[in-house]
Amino acid sequence: MTKGTGMRLTINTETDTYEQAIAAVQAAYGKRPAVPVDWPEAPAVEPMPDPQDLGDDFLKDGWSEQMLFQVIAALMPRARQVIRRVVDVGGTATYDSVQQYFAPAIPRSKIGGTLTSVQAVVRRLGPDNRAKLLQRDEQARVYRIDRELLEPLRRVFALADVRTDLLRGGPYGTTVT
Structure with a gap:
């Protein structure tokens, strides 16, 4: 040394x-x-799951599971946590319910800013410039993810749970501060 x-x-x-x-x-x-x-003898090491194990078939609007994983992995941890929450509650969540769920870790004034990165990452890694992952309905005050993407996103988050080393900013499950 x-x-x-x-x-x-x-x-x-x-x-x-x-x-x-x-x-x-x-x-x-x-x-x-x-x-x-x-x-x-040392026990055999099972291979780690890999994003390549996810499907590359096209889903709604040109998305694939691999593409969804790339987007989720590229998000900042707080934005990833909010997306996970919307997926966990079935694809639609009111602004108030999301703000209450993450309070006080993410102040009300910062939720919108936290989520601005989602569309930027989607534009860079998504299927095209018009693609949306998280839709915001300002009039109804809800966040929405298409139902066709919910199950693929659940598989993506299951892989993210195992391969936190592939996620930007550390594991999505770290405590939000």
């Missing part, structure tokens, strides 16, 4: 044996550890 750099090594004292811990330290310092004969 060079001066000023550090390394973090985690050893689980409940499951790792002494030999495994020593081997991990040796490996961290570039030494080739002698593997004990009775050392159990």
Whole structure:
């Protein structure tokens, strides 16, 4: 190691044996550890789900599940949380219900600003410049997501729950401050 750099090594004292811990330290310092004969094989690692596992078939207005994931992943965490809330309540939510749900974490005066990024991200990553993900009806004071996109968005959020490393600004589920 060079001066000023550090390394973090985690050893689980409940499951790792002494030999495994020593081997991990040796490996961290570039030494080739002698593997004990009775050392159990490491369990097979299941592959992580990937956005490519989502459908690429066209849904309503040219959307695909993969495209929806790209948009959701690119949103700031607060905007992602609001979209998730509208999906969770069936695709339509009043302005007041959304504001009450997120109060005081997102002040009333900031909900609209939080959601302005949605259309910008959709314009950049969506199927075309006219595409809408979250529709706002100023007269009825509701947010709406087309019913045809609800189930695909549920699958997208399920993947986002597992692959928070692919989301902008950290996991969508982090506490809003």
